[in-house]
Amino acid sequence: FCHLMLRLLWLFAVLDAVLLLDTGMLFPRESSSRELKELSGLWVFRADKSPNRNQGFERAWYKSRLAETGPVIDMPVPASYNDITQDSTLRDFIGWVWYEREVVVPARWITDEGTRVVLRVGSAHYNSVVWVNGEKVTEHAGGHLPFEAEIGSLMRKDPTRPCRITIAVNNTLTLETLPPGTIQHMNDPIKYPDGYFVQNIYFDFFNYAGIHRPVLLYTTPKVYVDDITVVTDFLDNTGFVRYQVSVKGAATATLKVTLMDKDGHCVASSNEASGVLKVVDVKLWWPYLMHENPGYLYSMEVHLMAADERSTYEDVYALPVGIRTVKVTNTQFLINNKPFYFHGVNKHEDSDIRGKGLDWPLIVKDFNLMKWLGANSFRTSHYPYAEEILQMCDRHGIVVIDECPGVGIKDIRSFGNASLAHHLDVMDELVRRDKNHPSVVMWSVANEPAAEMQPAALYFKTLITHTKALDPTRPVTFITDSNYARDKGAPYVDVICVNSYFSWYHDPGHLEVIPIQLNAQFENWYGKYQKPIIQSEYGADAVPGLHSDPPMMFTEEYQNAVLRSYHDIFDQKRKQYVIGELIWNFADFMTAQGITRVVGNKKGIFTRQRQPKAGAFILKERYWRLANETGRLPPWTKYPCSL
Numbered sequence: 001f002c003h004l005m006l007r008l009l010w011l012f013a014v015l016d017a018v019l020l021l022d023t024g025m026l027f028p029r030e031s032s033s034r035e036l037k038e039l040s041g042l043w044v045f046r047a048d049k050s051p052n053r054n055q056g057f058e059r060a061w062y063k064s065r066l067a068e069t070g071p072v073i074d075m076p077v078p079a080s081y082n083d084i085t086q087d088s089t090l091r092d093f094i095g096w097v098w099y100e101r102e103v104v105v106p107a108r109w110i111t112d113e114g115t116r117v118v119l120r121v122g123s124a125h126y127n128s129v130v131w132v133n134g135e136k137v138t139e140h141a142g143g144h145l146p147f148e149a150e151i152g153s154l155m156r157k158d159p160t161r162p163c164r165i166t167i168a169v170n171n172t173l174t175l176e177t178l179p180p181g182t183i184q185h186m187n188d189p190i191k192y193p194d195g196y197f198v199q200n201i202y203f204d205f206f207n208y209a210g211i212h213r214p215v216l217l218y219t220t221p222k223v224y225v226d227d228i229t230v231v232t233d234f235l236d237n238t239g240f241v242r243y244q245v246s247v248k249g250a251a252t253a254t255l256k257v258t259l260m261d262k263d264g265h266c267v268a269s270s271n272e273a274s275g276v277l278k279v280v281d282v283k284l285w286w287p288y289l290m291h292e293n294p295g296y297l298y299s300m301e302v303h304l305m306a307a308d309e310r311s312t313y314e315d316v317y318a319l320p321v322g323i324r325t326v327k328v329t330n331t332q333f334l335i336n337n338k339p340f341y342f343h344g345v346n347k348h349e350d351s352d353i354r355g356k357g358l359d360w361p362l363i364v365k366d367f368n369l370m371k372w373l374g375a376n377s378f379r380t381s382h383y384p385y386a387e388e389i390l391q392m393c394d395r396h397g398i399v400v401i402d403e404c405p406g407v408g409i410k411d412i413r414s415f416g417n418a419s420l421a422h423h424l425d426v427m428d429e430l431v432r433r434d435k436n437h438p439s440v441v442m443w444s445v446a447n448e449p450a451a452e453m454q455p456a457a458l459y460f461k462t463l464i465t466h467t468k469a470l471d472p473t474r475p476v477t478f479i480t481d482s483n484y485a486r487d488k489g490a491p492y493v494d495v496i497c498v499n500s501y502f503s504w505y506h507d508p509g510h511l512e513v514i515p516i517q518l519n520a521q522f523e524n525w526y527g528k529y530q531k532p533i534i535q536s537e538y539g540a541d542a543v544p545g546l547h548s549d550p551p552m553m554f555t556e557e558y559q560n561a562v563l564r565s566y567h568d569i570f571d572q573k574r575k576q577y578v579i580g581e582l583i584w585n586f587a588d589f590m591t592a593q594g595i596t597r598v599v600g601n602k603k604g605i606f607t608r609q610r611q612p613k614a615g616a617f618i619l620k621e622r623y624w625r626l627a628n629e630t631g632r633l634p635p636w637t638k639y640p641c642s643l
């Protein structure tokens, strides 16, 4: 009993911390009280190619139809705009681009004053300003995360007009954006044309831009469920779901909260806005290959009723809930108190033509490939991925290390107060968006920052403690490279993640250095911090179809040899404190042009078109073997029959 009380007290304490974020960012879902209208498809588009990129604002392009301001083209949404046309100046464009779409909504959305109409942008790169019928409704700094604005009242001003949505998006990166970058003006008239400037970036992926995720309109009643937070635990075969529902639009409302199992049976219920739901004979959420029934989700249905002098309001929202726990010891990562070994991949949101635009065929293909490979996890290198992807992870039991866009923090000026304040805001937005996903088991606050610089120690201490305070239920990491001087964040993290490219960037061509250098890497980090370690990146470029034996760099044989050599050391260290290995990268991806990149980064084990290189088969054999050893596979899945 005592044990149970302690559990419940813990649940209450941590939930209060998660609640510090008081406004919600619930994923828009249809229900009996909510309608949804996707604005995917063709938008009107114009890049502002004026010398200062500011003509659109100076001439107020949002005030009229975009086509009336000058030449426009068709642009699909969601998609990056870079690879859609044959125009290299649009591919490499830096500055403001303008999107526009006219929408007609059902009349009742306008006539019913008790309806809220919300415009939501899943993500746009990077800075966005949004107008409806020429009036500014919101702006947002940073890509990868959603933002929204209530626009019903504005639409009601002139119900006869269709609703014209204008979104201006600017992909310029500065020292204070995430990721950071710099704009460099080249003033030498002998070398450069007049007004020439470039965007410098410090990360290794193409700076795709545009509206990358769906834009939609959705409705809620005037009194509505604004947010739901759940924190889960279990003891023996009883599960606990501590929850909190935030209501907006009324001081009081009646709530009914019901937890349903997969078959639609109610397993627990309550009439309170917050409390603990007790689930007998709980079915836990398990990772793929760790259990015969991975990714089990309950559905928490929240039913709200409220009234004012004019009307009554009813709102319904259903949140998928997975019941599981996550803990870290000095040497282990525990999911539901069982050791979990990450055998997975690093990904990118990246593909031909659409760039970083959300694409369902690609998402489903990638999940099929990950499952084929026997991967149980991935890291969202180097920015938050679409919520639709995390929902797939919840359902399929794919474990996620959720990374914020803190990549390429290399300049000392990017450790200043303004940068830190923005980084903290981005972590707030990320935790607010992803806190309820059972698949998300750890936050990553940055990738390979220049953490040896003096201000980094305080920067990362503040950032990591802030993140832990936001969400005490998940461990926090930051990703370092093999330079030991860059350990300034290490004292504060729960898990050490290290990227290393022995025999590639260091001692290129010398495969024989891998065992000694990798061994030293692990011993040094563990010796100093006694924290579990994930090899968060390792790999080698392989141009598909390029062969040589003995292996040479850039051939499929060399990639194989690097993988095998790393795996030998992982097999020694995973018996001690190494808790995971994530290949760099799942698939080839586009980068900026440069002398080390031949049409992009070729470290994928799949090509950009998702066909396997030889390395994919090595990884497949290994991952299924690891799953058989570390997981709890039922006999009939012991080995995929294709092996």
Ligand code: GCB
Pocket: 203, 204, 205, 382, 447, 448, 481, 499, 537, 584, 601, 603
């Ligand atoms: C890294 C980076 C990743 C790069 C990779 C590479 O350490 O984290 O963004 O793409 O190395 O291939 O150079």
